[in-house]
Amino acid sequence: MKKMRKKRKRVTRVxxxxxxxxxxxxxxxxxxxxxxxxxxxVSARRLAGGKTNTIGIIIPRFDDMFRTxxxxxxxxxxxxxxxxxxxxxxxxxxxxxxxxxxxRAHLENISLCSGVIFADIQGNEPLLEEVMGEDxxxxxxxxxxxxxxxxxxxxxxxxGAKAAVDYIISLGHQRIATITxxxxxxxxxxxxEGYKESLNSHGIPIDDELIKKGDFSPQSxxxxxxxxxxxxxxxxxxFIGSDEMALEAIKALRDNKIRMxxxxxxxxxxxxxFARQGGIALTTIRQPLIKMGEAAVEEIRRTAFSKEKGSxxxxxxxxxxxxxxxxxPPLRREDFY
Numbered sequence: 001m002k003k004m005r006k007k008r009k010r011v012t013r014v015x016x017x018x019x020x021x022x023x024x025x026x027x028x029x030x031x032x033x034x035x036x037x038x039x040x041x042v043s044a045r046r047l048a049g050g051k052t053n054t055i056g057i058i059i060p061r062f063d064d065m066f067r068t069x070x071x072x073x074x075x076x077x078x079x080x081x082x083x084x085x086x087x088x089x090x091x092x093x094x095x096x097x098x099x100x101x102x103x104r105a106h107l108e109n110i111s112l113c114s115g116v117i118f119a120d121i122q123g124n125e126p127l128l129e130e131v132m133g134e135d136x137x138x139x140x141x142x143x144x145x146x147x148x149x150x151x152x153x154x155x156x157x158x159x160g161a162k163a164a165v166d167y168i169i170s171l172g173h174q175r176i177a178t179i180t181x182x183x184x185x186x187x188x189x190x191x192x193e194g195y196k197e198s199l200n201s202h203g204i205p206i207d208d209e210l211i212k213k214g215d216f217s218p219q220s221x222x223x224x225x226x227x228x229x230x231x232x233x234x235x236x237x238x239f240i241g242s243d244e245m246a247l248e249a250i251k252a253l254r255d256n257k258i259r260m261x262x263x264x265x266x267x268x269x270x271x272x273x274f275a276r277q278g279g280i281a282l283t284t285i286r287q288p289l290i291k292m293g294e295a296a297v298e299e300i301r302r303t304a305f306s307k308e309k310g311s312x313x314x315x316x317x318x319x320x321x322x323x324x325x326x327x328x329p330p331l332r333r334e335d336f337y
Contacts, residue, residue, distance in 0.1 A: 054088040055300050056113035058106075060095075060123045068216075069244065069272035070289065074119055074141065077293025085301060094124055104130060115300035117141065122185050137303035139296045143186050144316060151299040151312040153292050157187045160285040160319030161194025162201075164239050164267045167283075167321055169202050171329045173237040173265065177210040179224045179249065181241035188216070191241050191269060210235055214245055221245035225252035234258075236330040237265040243274035243284055250280065250326075265327040271320075281324035288317050 057078055059071060075091070082089045092110055107130045110116055115137040118124055131138045132149055139151035146152075168176055178195045181188030192211070199206055209231065212224035221240065225248075228235065240246040246268035250260055258264055260280060268275060271286035295315055303312065 052088075052112055052114050053086060054090050054113050055082060055297070055304070056090045056092050056110040056116040057119060058092050058094060058110070058116060058124060058127065059119045060093075069242075069270055069274065070142070071119065073272075073289035074293045077290040078117060078297055081294040081297040085297065087297070087301075094127060107131065107134065111136075115139070115304040117296045117300060118143075120185070122182075137300055139299045139312075141292055141296050144314060146314055149312065151296075151303065151314070153295045153299065153313075153315045154317070155187070155287045155289075155292065156316050156318050157190035157287075158194040158197070160269060160287065160321075161191040161239065161241075162198045163194075163319065163321050164269065164285050165195050165198035166202075167323070168237045168239060168265065168267055168327060169198065169204070171237075171265070171327065173330050174204060175210070175233065175235045175237075176204070177212065177228055177235035177238045179212045179214045179221055179238060179240045179245055181245075182215040183213060185216075188241060195239055214241060216242050216245060218244055218248035221248040222252045225249050225256075229256055229258075234264060236263075237267070237327065239267050239269075241269055243268040243270040243272045243282060246282055246284070246326075247274045247277055250282075261326050261328045262331060265330070267327050271322050275322075275324070280326050283324045283327040284322050286320040286322050288319075291317055 057075070059075075079089050090110065090113055092106065094106055106127050110131075111134070113136070116131050116139075118128060118138065118140045119142070121128060121140050121143045128138065128140065128150065137151075139153060140148070141153050142155070144152045144154040165176060165178075176195075176199070178192065180192045183189050183192065195211075196206055210228075212227055214220035214224050221244075228238070238249065240249055246266055250266060253260055253264060253266075260266065266282065268282050268284040269287070271284045275282040275284050295317070299313055299315075302310070
């Protein structure tokens with residue numbers, strides 16, 4: 001019996017990645033686990049481990065993710081707010097598209113977190129289902145779904161985009177293009193909808209030729225500008241789905257001898273550090289990413305540590321138009337002479 005207890009303890013240590021197990025014994029246990037396709041019971045591990053002061057943040061893996069404004073600001077705000085609440089943060093990276101089997105493996109790694117924050121839902125739907133299925137308190141940022149049984153904290157992307165295009169129109173522009181973000185992401189879709197809603201509300205027909213599909217990357221913005229400049233008639237203004245894309249668009253326009261903002265005005269979205277680069281102060285939409293990260297931690301604190309948990313909250317944070325130098329009234333015909 002004593003020998004059996006020792007073996008059980010050894011297996012438990014291997015499963016929990018305890019370094020006190022000899023390499024030889026660890027290899028034997030891992031080999032048997034693989035042969036049996038054994039998966040630890042997440043609920044049992046949580047019950048045995050009890051509540052911890054660790055919360056997890058799930059970040060979908062993509063190229064240059066840690067140099068994007070969104071990820072760096074969200075990470076900074078989550079970690080700072082958690083630190084003030086004496087909480088540790090476990091950063092967990094996932095692949096671009098998590099499979100159901102892969103979701104179970106990820107779940108084992110975060111199972112001892114008292115709550116989980118998803119930096120984005122894209123590609124993480126199976127993992128979110130697993131987390132909710134285990135009743136682990138969770139919050140999804142940059143996403144809004146009233147029917148989701150989890151907290152949602154997002155930015156009013158649609159309203160922000162509409163405000164940007166409303167401002168462009170107020171200066172007298174009629175031929176307005178847009179370079180979208182990734183339309184597989186809710187933020188990208190909502191910003192395109194805001195662009196269209198503004199045009200519709202001002203009686204300006206939507207021209208599909210003026211809608212260029214980007215993916216939030218600088219490379220996609222450069223490609224979209226090339227497509228815009230091939231048209232017979234240029235737009236007088238472009239609403240661009242992120243400041244980083246806007247900066248690349250400005251560079252591409254200048255490379256083609258297009259004056260900014262006299263020939264083509266630009267409005268971005270984010271109010272990131274990119275808005276103050278490129279030789280011209282960018283008119284943009286400020287999104288409160290710091291507040292979003294802080295609100296996510298507060299929601300986890302409420303649902304994981306408070307006695308009065310209540311239903312998951314759905315929070316939509318407002319945006320703000322920041323007027324600078326990159327958007328001016330369009331040139332009048334007499335200005336050409």
